[in-house]
Amino acid sequence: NAGVTQTPKFRILKIGQSMTLQCTQDMNHNYMYWYRQDPGMGLKLIYYSVGAGITDKGEVPNGYNVSRSTTEDFPLRLELAAPSQTSVYFCASSYPTEAFFGQGTRLTVV
């Protein structure tokens, strides 16, 4: 049982580049989330989804986009990367009570 899988684990982007952070879960959870965590800080909710075809903004959605075409996948798109987007990104899914997290993607924008 893989749980929540995030790729890549590490990435360095140049300012203005774009990328997609992948997130896949095999637990058939309806709820999925994307968070960012800056050093020494808590998790900030970027986007979330309550099911395939439904997404909604969280606390810090600017500069990001998501899609949810299937129950399993919830990719996060960064357009025009900026240094302020340097962070650790966590994807999670939940039933909706207990949330299971991926191992995170460490992104640096230079």
Place this chain on the structure above:
Amino acid sequence: RKEVEQDPGPFNVPEGATVAFNCTYSNSASQSFFWYRQDCRKEPKLLMSVYSSGNEDGRFTAQLNRASQYISLLIRDSKLSDSATYLCVVDDMRFGAGTRLTVKP
């Protein structure tokens, strides 16, 4: 006021000590409350849910105070392995900033 606020910490305690963290929430209609644990550079993992009547799991006790809108986590007989950041979560997976605990020999 932030939706979920936690004691800023850090808490540095000796082994065997009892330590408590609080977490306040702003939405009086909130229904779901959890404590998560996050080790350094790792993903958060569920420590325990918080029920209205309070609940205990070994050395850990979670309480909910609806009147004052806060939840608490009590750790008794602290172990070195309890060193981590403790995050409270309310409702639709809104996290507090976390409280860092370091247990020292």
